[in-house]
Amino acid sequence: MLHKIIKTTALSGALLFSISIAQAGSLENLERERAIAIETMLSPSLKAEERLDRAMISKRRLVDLERMVIRDKKLAQNNTPIVRTAFENYNLTFLVHASTEANKTLLDHWLEEIGVSTHSLGTARIGRR
Amino acid sequence: MIDKNVSLWRDRGILPLVQVLPLLAILMTGVAMPTSNAIAASPNWSPKISERLIKLPSVHLKRAIDSDFKDSTLANAIGDTADEVSAKTKTVSELKEAMERAEGSLATELRHQALVEKQNLIKLMGTRQDLKKKHLKTKVRLYKRLLRKANNKTGVQNASSAELKENQAKARNRFKRTLTDVDMKLFRSSTTTESKYSKDYIKNSSAIDRLASAINSHPMNSLPEIDGRVVGKADFLRQLVAGAESELAILNQEESILGYMAKLVALDAMALSEGLDAENFNEEIEGDESRTGASDKIDLFVS
Numbered sequence: 001m002l003h004k005i006i007k008t009t010a011l012s013g014a015l016l017f018s019i020s021i022a023q024a025g026s027l028e029n030l031e032r033e034r035a036i037a038i039e040t041m042l043s044p045s046l047k048a049e050e051r052l053d054r055a056m057i058s059k060r061r062l063v064d065l066e067r068m069v070i071r072d073k074k075l076a077q078n079n080t081p082i083v084r085t086a087f088e089n090y091n092l093t094f095l096v097h098a099s100t101e102a103n104k105t106l107l108d109h110w111l112e113e114i115g116v117s118t119h120s121l122g123t124a125r126i127g128r129r
Numbered sequence: 130m131i132d133k134n135v136s137l138w139r140d141r142g143i144l145p146l147v148q149v150l151p152l153l154a155i156l157m158t159g160v161a162m163p164t165s166n167a168i169a170a171s172p173n174w175s176p177k178i179s180e181r182l183i184k185l186p187s188v189h190l191k192r193a194i195d196s197d198f199k200d201s202t203l204a205n206a207i208g209d210t211a212d213e214v215s216a217k218t219k220t221v222s223e224l225k226e227a228m229e230r231a232e233g234s235l236a237t238e239l240r241h242q243a244l245v246e247k248q249n250l251i252k253l254m255g256t257r258q259d260l261k262k263k264h265l266k267t268k269v270r271l272y273k274r275l276l277r278k279a280n281n282k283t284g285v286q287n288a289s290s291a292e293l294k295e296n297q298a299k300a301r302n303r304f305k306r307t308l309t310d311v312d313m314k315l316f317r318s319s320t321t322t323e324s325k326y327s328k329d330y331i332k333n334s335s336a337i338d339r340l341a342s343a344i345n346s347h348p349m350n351s352l353p354e355i356d357g358r359v360v361g362k363a364d365f366l367r368q369l370v371a372g373a374e375s376e377l378a379i380l381n382q383e384e385s386i387l388g389y390m391a392k393l394v395a396l397d398a399m400a401l402s403e404g405l406d407a408e409n410f411n412e413e414i415e416g417d418e419s420r421t422g423a424s425d426k427i428d429l430f431v432s
Contacts, residue, residue, distance in 0.1 A: 063311060064326040070304045071330075076297060079290050087296035090303060097307045100314055 026072045027086055030065040034095055037062060041107045059096055059106060066094045172202030174264060176271050183278050187353040187365040194271065203264055210257040217250040240401055247394045254387055262380050269373045276366040 037058035040051060069075070075083050091098040091113050099109035111117065176197050185193055198204050224243040231239050312323075344350055353365040360368070 059315065060324060063315060064324050066304075067308075067330070068326070070301055076294060079293050084289065084293055084296075087293060087300055090296075090300050094300070094304065096315075097304055097311055100311045101303070101307045 025074070025078075026065065026068040027075065027083060030062070030069050030093070031086075033058065033061050033065050037095075037106070038110060041110075055106065062096045066097055070094070171260070171263075172206040174198055174201035174203035174267055176267065178271070178274055178278065183275065186350060187362045188349075188351065190275070190362075190365075191369060194268070198264065198268075203260060203267075207257065207260045207264065210253060210260060214250065214253050214257055217246065217253055221246045221250055237401070237405065240397075244394055244398050244401065247390075247397075251387055251391050251394065255384075258380055258384060258387070262377065265373050265377045265380065269370055269377070272366055272370045272373060276363060276370065279363050279366060 037055065040046065040054045040058055043051065046054070069086070086093045091102075091109070095106060095110060099106050102109055104112070174197075176194065182190065182193060221243060224239055224246055228236060228239040228243060352359045353362075354360065355364065355368050
């Protein structure tokens with residue numbers, strides 16, 4: 001009987017531990033969703049209409065997630081490289097809000113932020129590395 | 130001769146006084162010495178700094194510390210000693226009144242008793258002071274630790290934390306400017322509706338605002354004041370440290386008063402002892418002179 005109780009307690013303890021590990025912060029959720037959004041926009045396997053629909057869903061989610069990050073008071077006490085980098089690069093972290101501010105589409109804004117513009121693509125040459 | 134004196138002192142009730150004199154002499158050297166030894170195994174108050182205590186508003190902080198002290202054995206001991214001191218004070222004043230009315234050997238006996246009681250009173254007052262000092266020193270230590278923690282939480286931060294906070298503030302300001310734009314472009318101009326998060330956030334936000342304003346205007350949440358001026362937690366704690374330290378300084382001053390009291394009691398005891406000695410000596414001299422006066426013998430040498 002005692003052995004069973006100890007086993008159950010250990011299991012529930014492990015479960016609690018795994019739950020606490022599995023809990024991601026608001027910033028991690030935003031980064032995951034942003035990665036999915038960019039992947040969707042760049043995916044060559046999607047049709048234009050399908051891409052637009054998926055991008056719209058992602059955008060809506062990103063709006064909420066960006067607002068969650070900016071309102072997250074716990075991040076102020078969490079001085080980690082991820083948090084520091086996120087707030088140093090506002091234009092990339094808060095992609096939807098920054099693109100609206102710049103009056104550009106999400107993809108255009110992102111490409112510009114990472115240094116890929118229409119001009120740079122037009123002047124690019126195919127070559128071997 | 131000595132045996133005669135001892136029996137005479139015993140008859141007059143002075144012997145206990147003579148035995149007490151060495152103790153009084155010790156008292157003259159300082160009252161703190163015997164009491165601090167007695168305190169070694171004495172009651173204690175060891176407050177713990179919990180996270181709850183650190184987060185408490187300044188006004189409640191002091192109240193919580195005082196209430197924690199009240200439950201300690203040190204507080205009980207201080208209370209008990211205070212009762213004993215008042216009882217002893219009453220005894221001494223009663224003896225003093227009785228001494229004024231008494232005469233002869235009874236007056237001497239009462240003087241002796243009064244001196245012994247005074248000595249006990251000084252000892253008790255010394256004990257009480259040591260306990261109070263212990264309380265104040267613990268309080269100062271506690272306030273200083275709380276002050277250190279408060280400073281760590283608010284003022285003192287490294288450069289990267291400060292930079293992060295600055296970046297966050299900038300981001301928030303920039304974000305605020307685009308909030309309406311995003312809502313307009315994303316939700317109003319299309320068929321998509323506001324998300325559940327947005328709706329619930331607005332609803333909860335107004336509820337939080339109402340609650341926050343109620344908390345801010347609550348009388349129990351009033352900020353601490355020093356000389357009618359509202360001060361922060363760190364300032365309030367510094368004020369508490371200064372208050373406790375000034376009380377300690379006063380206690381040190383009172384310790385010297387106790388020293389003077391002890392010296393006075395010792396001098397009184399010496400005066401009592403010497404007075405009795407002189408009385409006995411005069412009686413002996415008078416007796417001897419009546420029997421063997423030098424002037425009576427002159428006639429033996431002068432014819």
